[in-house]
Amino acid sequence: MNLFGVKPSRMKEIEIWKRGWDMNFLIGQLNYAVEKYGRPLSLFVDHAGYSRELKAQTKKDVFVQHAKIDLRFLRRALACGRVIVYVDYFYLRRYTHNPHFIVVNRVVGAKFEIEDPGFGTRTLVEAEKLGRAIVGLRNHLFFSPIVISLK
Numbered sequence: 001m002n003l004f005g006v007k008p009s010r011m012k013e014i015e016i017w018k019r020g021w022d023m024n025f026l027i028g029q030l031n032y033a034v035e036k037y038g039r040p041l042s043l044f045v046d047h048a049g050y051s052r053e054l055k056a057q058t059k060k061d062v063f064v065q066h067a068k069i070d071l072r073f074l075r076r077a078l079a080c081g082r083v084i085v086y087v088d089y090f091y092l093r094r095y096t097h098n099p100h101f102i103v104v105n106r107v108v109g110a111k112f113e114i115e116d117p118g119f120g121t122r123t124l125v126e127a128e129k130l131g132r133a134i135v136g137l138r139n140h141l142f143f144s145p146i147v148i149s150l151k
Contacts, residue, residue: 002082002115002117003041003082003083003103003148003149003150004037006037008117016029016033019031019032019033024053024054026043026146027054027057027058027062030043030062031057031058031059031062034060034062035059035061039150039151040061040063040150040151041063041148041149041151042065042148042149042151043058043063043064043146043147044065044067044077044146044147044148044149045065045067045144045146046066046068046069046145047066047144048066050144051065052066061151063151067147069085069134069146069147070131071127071131071134073147074104074147075107077147077149078104078106078107080150081150082104082105082149083147083148083149084101084102084104084147084148084149085101085102085103085104085130085134085145085146085148086099086100086137086143086144086145086146087100087102087130087136087137087145088100088133088134088140088141089133090133090136090140091129091130091136092116092130097140097141098141099137099143100118102115103115103116103117104130105122108124111124111125112124112125112130113125
């Protein structure tokens, strides 16, 4: 909802969350959000095989591309506006290793301004820490890093 400029609410989140049950969880949610809010999305996927799998399940206006997700990629993507990034949350909060979506708003010097939808907080995170969260998702949890942006 953040990307669409829609104020999040618990009910809206649950509505989108339930749509993930229809197929691949992520694609189900994105297909529904694009349909509901009428804005196309780009989905950049680090793992080539997973990228192909997701591409086969997308509906109109969800554009899947394979890309190496790292800090360099994030900086380029942020030139077009805020993005959603899939990370290993441990490296941001030092609590537990789990995959988690965050919103990255902008680069501020050597840091990134992030919003955590789970906590409703906005903070500045050192670039190195965010980079470790992306690599940790790939190498520790064996999930593909993903970036979602408005098309």
